[in-house]
Amino acid sequence: MSTEKPIVDEKDLECVAKFEVRFTGYLDKDGSAVRRLPEIADLPDALIALYRSMVLTRTFDQKAIALQRTGNLGTYASSLGQEAVFAALGAVMRPEDVLVPYYREYGTQLMRGVTMTELFLYWGGDERGMDYAGPRQDFPICVPIATQVPHAAGVALAMKYRGEPRVAVTVFGDGATSKGEFYEAANAAGVWNLPLVLLVNNNQWAISVPRSEQSACQTLAQKAIAAGISGEQVDGNDAIAMFDRLSAAVDKARNGGGPSLVEAITYRLSDHTTADDASRYRRDEEIKTHWDYEPIKRLRQYMIAKQYWDSQQDEALQQTCRREVEEAAQAYLNTAPQKPESMFDYLYETLPETLRSQRDELATTEQQSRA
Ligand SMILES: Cc1ncc(C[n+]2csc(CCOP(=O)(O)OP(=O)(O)O)c2C)c(N)n1
Numbered sequence: 001m002s003t004e005k006p007i008v009d010e011k012d013l014e015c016v017a018k019f020e021v022r023f024t025g026y027l028d029k030d031g032s033a034v035r036r037l038p039e040i041a042d043l044p045d046a047l048i049a050l051y052r053s054m055v056l057t058r059t060f061d062q063k064a065i066a067l068q069r070t071g072n073l074g075t076y077a078s079s080l081g082q083e084a085v086f087a088a089l090g091a092v093m094r095p096e097d098v099l100v101p102y103y104r105e106y107g108t109q110l111m112r113g114v115t116m117t118e119l120f121l122y123w124g125g126d127e128r129g130m131d132y133a134g135p136r137q138d139f140p141i142c143v144p145i146a147t148q149v150p151h152a153a154g155v156a157l158a159m160k161y162r163g164e165p166r167v168a169v170t171v172f173g174d175g176a177t178s179k180g181e182f183y184e185a186a187n188a189a190g191v192w193n194l195p196l197v198l199l200v201n202n203n204q205w206a207i208s209v210p211r212s213e214q215s216a217c218q219t220l221a222q223k224a225i226a227a228g229i230s231g232e233q234v235d236g237n238d239a240i241a242m243f244d245r246l247s248a249a250v251d252k253a254r255n256g257g258g259p260s261l262v263e264a265i266t267y268r269l270s271d272h273t274t275a276d277d278a279s280r281y282r283r284d285e286e287i288k289t290h291w292d293y294e295p296i297k298r299l300r301q302y303m304i305a306k307q308y309w310d311s312q313q314d315e316a317l318q319q320t321c322r323r324e325v326e327e328a329a330q331a332y333l334n335t336a337p338q339k340p341e342s343m344f345d346y347l348y349e350t351l352p353e354t355l356r357s358q359r360d361e362l363a364t365t366e367q368q369s370r371a
């Protein structure tokens with residue numbers, strides 16, 4: 001060990017960088033304001049649009065799970081408890097922006113013009129559901145974790161290269177922030193100052209891995225700071241806060257201010273998917289506590305207190321949503337399945353010989369079984 005005195009005392013070392021991560025929330029669990037509210041809080045139409053999206057999504061979720069449980073749908077990933085995150089995103093994006101989703105953002109997708117029938121088709125194993133009739137440039141649902149994040153950076157790069165005032169938004173979970181693709185995309189976005197919003201749906205669980213075991217970081221938002229991007233936390237169960245902070249991030253990206261990361265703090269009230277049984281790794285009391293903070297009740301109570309909404313309107317909305325979901329489910333159930341050989345049809349412009357013979361064999365077997 002050196003006995004030489006240090007030239008600079010440790011306490012006098014220059015601090016070369018300081019960072020902070022802010023948390024934004026406006027409503028308490030009962031929907032009362034805890035601080036001065038942003039503009040949207042006094043715009044009843046805007047609030048009702050958020051609320052409608054959340055109620056519709058929750059109704060859609062319930063139907064999807066019922067279809068899966070009765071053998072009419074494949075594995076399904078619910079958005080229960082996280083509706084405010086996705087409604088707010090749908091409300092702040094413009095039609096010309098591009099959504100690069102993972103697999104829980106039904107609220108956003110529906111607001112952007114994807115239909116419930118298309119979503120049912122997808123989870124029913126029919127890829128035609130991802131060939132949206134509406135938002136043609138939005139990306140399909142992405143199940144491989146975090147792989148869509150660099151794609152979104154690529155989309156944002158194209159927008160910037162063409163000088164278009166558009167924004168790419170990608171959404172992913174707390175678990176995805178441990179993946180290399182996330183870091184690589186965030187790094188590129190920072191260096192190239194891309195019009196990209198990285199939205200982390202921190203629902204506290206990655207299947208059975210709790211947030212505490214996912215990362216030793218105090219916040220996931222600070223992972224952006226390492227890439228030179230601003231990162232912040234928002235109460236993901238507060239639709240007003242989500243709208244406020246996401247619109248700031250999207251506006252900033254659109255106006256040349258570059259990328260941002262928004263970490264929405266929410267909670268997955270459902271199983272991970274219908275293939276999961278969370279009771280094997282999660283205590284009931286934990287879920288009960290989080291039901292107290294769920295986003296639909298909070299916004300409803302706020303709107304009722306402001307006299308923007310009443311119980312009659314609420315009942316009418318619930319009924320409309322149920323009817324719309326039932327109609328979409330019927331349209332899905334009435335859709336004739338694709339022929340099995342269609343699985344060969346979309347990967348190659350010209351099918352290689354080995355696959356062509358397999359396709360022909362399958363088509364013949366199919367014909368014989370139908371005869
Ligand atoms: C590359 C890859 N690895 C593993 C999986 C299996 N898998 C599916 S969902 C999931 C957890 C994702 O958790 P998180 O990112 O927090 O999203 P959440 O489902 O909680 O919304 C994992 C590991 C996968 N789909 N893709």
Ligand SMILES: [Mg+2]
Binds near residue numbers: 173174202206
């Ligand atoms: Mg998660």
